Amino acid sequence: MPLAMVAVYTGAGLIALLYAVLTYRRRSETPLALPLSLVMAGAAEWALANAGVLVAPTRGLALGLNYAIFPGVALVIVGFFWHTTVSAGRRPPRIPLMLIHPVLLVAVTATDPWHHLFYRQAEVAALGIAVQHGPAYWVHLVYGYAMMGFGTVLVISAMRRAVRGQRRVYRWFLVGALAPTVGNLVTVFIFVDMQGLDLTPVLFLVSGAVWWWTDRSGVNSEQVPVTYAQVIAALSDAVMVLDSNGRFLDVNPAAARLLAAVNPASGTVIGKRWQEIAGPHFTTMVADAGQTTIHGASGDVYDFRVVKIESADGSCPGTVVVVRDITELERLRAELTEQAMRDGLTGVYNRRHLTTVLEAQARAATDGQPLSIVMIDVDHFKTINDRYGHAVGDQVLVDVARQLTGSVRECDMVARYGGEEFVVVLPGIGAQAAAERADWWRRQCAARAVHTPVGTLNVTFSAGVAQLTATGGPGHLLSLADEALYRAKRAGRNQVLAAEPTLSIIG
Numbered sequence: 001m002p003l004a005m006v007a008v009y010t011g012a013g014l015i016a017l018l019y020a021v022l023t024y025r026r027r028s029e030t031p032l033a034l035p036l037s038l039v040m041a042g043a044a045e046w047a048l049a050n051a052g053v054l055v056a057p058t059r060g061l062a063l064g065l066n067y068a069i070f071p072g073v074a075l076v077i078v079g080f081f082w083h084t085t086v087s088a089g090r091r092p093p094r095i096p097l098m099l100i101h102p103v104l105l106v107a108v109t110a111t112d113p114w115h116h117l118f119y120r121q122a123e124v125a126a127l128g129i130a131v132q133h134g135p136a137y138w139v140h141l142v143y144g145y146a147m148m149g150f151g152t153v154l155v156i157s158a159m160r161r162a163v164r165g166q167r168r169v170y171r172w173f174l175v176g177a178l179a180p181t182v183g184n185l186v187t188v189f190i191f192v193d194m195q196g197l198d199l200t201p202v203l204f205l206v207s208g209a210v211w212w213w214t215d216r217s218g219v220n221s222e223q224v225p226v227t228y229a230q231v232i233a234a235l236s237d238a239v240m241v242l243d244s245n246g247r248f249l250d251v252n253p254a255a256a257r258l259l260a261a262v263n264p265a266s267g268t269v270i271g272k273r274w275q276e277i278a279g280p281h282f283t284t285m286v287a288d289a290g291q292t293t294i295h296g297a298s299g300d301v302y303d304f305r306v307v308k309i310e311s312a313d314g315s316c317p318g319t320v321v322v323v324r325d326i327t328e329l330e331r332l333r334a335e336l337t338e339q340a341m342r343d344g345l346t347g348v349y350n351r352r353h354l355t356t357v358l359e360a361q362a363r364a365a366t367d368g369q370p371l372s373i374v375m376i377d378v379d380h381f382k383t384i385n386d387r388y389g390h391a392v393g394d395q396v397l398v399d400v401a402r403q404l405t406g407s408v409r410e411c412d413m414v415a416r417y418g419g420e421e422f423v424v425v426l427p428g429i430g431a432q433a434a435a436e437r438a439d440w441w442r443r444q445c446a447a448r449a450v451h452t453p454v455g456t457l458n459v460t461f462s463a464g465v466a467q468l469t470a471t472g473g474p475g476h477l478l479s480l481a482d483e484a485l486y487r488a489k490r491a492g493r494n495q496v497l498a499a500e501p502t503l504s505i506i507g
Contacts, residue, residue: 006054012205013047016040031092035082040204042075043180047201059124066122066129067109069198070140074102077144080177084151087170088158101143108136148181172210179206238323244316246274258323293326301330343416345394346401354415354423358474361427371468372434374424375481376404376441379460379493381420392452393420396459399450407441423481431467435498438463442496460494467499 020040026033049068056062078098086092112118117136122129133141152174159170183199232239238255242248248269251259259269263277294302303324308316341353349357358373365371378384378400385393397420404414404424413425426434442461450457464484468477480499488497 002054006051008202009047009051009054012202013044013051016047016201016204017044020044031086032083035079035086038075038079038082039207040079042072042077042079043201043204043207045069045072045075047072047204050198050201053129062124062129063113063122066131067112067118070105070109071102072201073144074105077147078102081147081151083173084154087173088154090154101140101147105140108140112136148177152177176207176210179203179210236324238321240321240323242274242319242321244318246319248272248274248277249318255323258325300325300327302326343401346398346416348401348405348422349413349415351415351417354413354417354425355474357413357415357425358477361425362468362474362477365427365468369428370430371477372426372429372431372465373477373481374426374434374438374441374463374465374496375417375478375485376400376422376424376438376461376463377485377489378420379462379489384457384459388452388454388457392450392454392457395452396450396457399448400445400459400461403445403448404441407437407444423478431465431498434467435465435496438465438496442494446494462488462493463496464488465496465498 017040020037023033023040024037027037046069049065049072052065052068053062056065078101082092082098108118112134117134118140119131119137120134121132123131155170155174159167180200180203183203187199232252235252236254238258239252240248240255240259241250248271251269256269259277269277291303291305294304303326305322305324307320307322309318309320311317341349343350361371378396381393381396384396397416401414401416401422404422408414408424408426411427415423415425417423424438426437429437442463446458446460448459450459462485464481464486466477466480466484469480472480484497484499488495491497
């Protein structure tokens with residue numbers, strides 16, 4: 001029997017030592033590796049010291065090896081508490097504090113033959129050393145179980161907070177720790193130790209097997225498991241939890257920053273009512289679940305979502321408010337919308353947007369306010385393209401568009417109608433005044449020289465002016481302006497002609 005136990009202790013110790021080495025090599029991959037390696041290194045020393053007790057030739061050497069078990073025990077306690085602390089998302093314990101127990105334990109056991117506070121009596125037994133425990137041993141035992149019990153509470157608490165997919169990391173660690181814990185309780189309290197048998201290091205074989213399997217299967221290959229609190233804290237969206245009375249129960253860092261910006265004097269918001277921090281403007285938004293968009297005083301835009309928490313009995317114990325800053329998104333959306341309304345070459349509005357604006361302006365003009373348009377066509381544009389090239393033709397269009405946009409009012413609109421044609425919408429202006437403005441633009445354009453790689457180019461345009469009639473619509477208005485433009489070109493170009501009833505040629 002002693003030889004069989006020597007083989008068991010030695011095998012358990014070597015397996016634990018191998019696992020400790022393999023785990024230590026992975027210390028750069030996960031913060032859980034180093035404490036796990038300490039647990040298994042302590043178990044290895046514990047088991048190998050037990051094997052040495054059984055083969056020791058003298059009582060003194062056997063007792064010395066028995067005392068040598070306890071540095072391994074201290075390593076197991078330190079490693080277990082370290083692992084559970086890190087797994088629970090807390091900072092690793094301070095090394096000097098963790099070394100207090102191992103140092104005191106070694107000091108007490110090393111001097112025990114003189115004071116007998118650890119072992120009152122120790123005798124050689126068939127399976128090792130049979131001892132009667134002293135007060136120092138019980139203090140050590142209570143401390144060890146207190147630390148491991150506290151660590152177990154941390155693991156269970158963290159497991160409950162962890163996201164569902166990573167709870168298995170905690171479960172398998174606890175399963176692996178259960179076997180040696182049960183073995184130690186049996187050894188200490190069910191008189192097995194009186195026969196010299198120590199089950200604890202042997203049952204670390206179970207721990208090693210379970211932890212080895214979980215590591216090989218990838219269960220423990222993750223970094224420190226993710227908790228729901230970490231997920232919420234990592235969000236850039238502001239997340240706020242309110243009770244049924246509108247008091248803040250919790251806020252994530254993004255929400256704390258947002259609330260501090262809204263009300264710099266608010267300080268800590270937990271326990272305060274929503275109305276005290278955000279003001280009455282937002283109170284109605286929290287009262288009803290749903291989604292809305294809010295514009296801040298500084299021009300920021302926020303997506304505001306309110307979700308009511310429902311209990312199993314149908315009551316509403318609280319509310320979750322999620323606020324997302326969509327200022328940049330709205331800016332990009334407005335920019336894309338603007339680009340969709342613009343002509344890609346000249347930058348003025350395109351024909352589709354012109355149609356939309358004319359329809360809106362025509363409806364607004366029903367109150368008696370005049371609405372006129374000027375349709376412009378660059379003279380001899382095909383000849384410009386043929387002689388100077390399309391690049392110069394594009395340059396001419398861009399230059400004409402720039403001159404027009406720089407000469408109109410803020411309420412006016414310049415659009416490219418197609419090819420070399422432009423339309424200027426002039427709300428609140430009659431045909432005669434519109435024609436006078438168009439002629440001024442014509443003279444300005446003719447006086448401006450366009451510099452090209454092949455020489456200087458003078459550009460002129462013809463224009464037709466029309467005013468919305470009482471019975472006409474946007475289509476009829478464009479048709480009148482187009483007809484006037486056609487007559488201006490037929491009359492010799494570089495002139496402005498108003499449609500009926502304004503028939504005078506200006507220029």
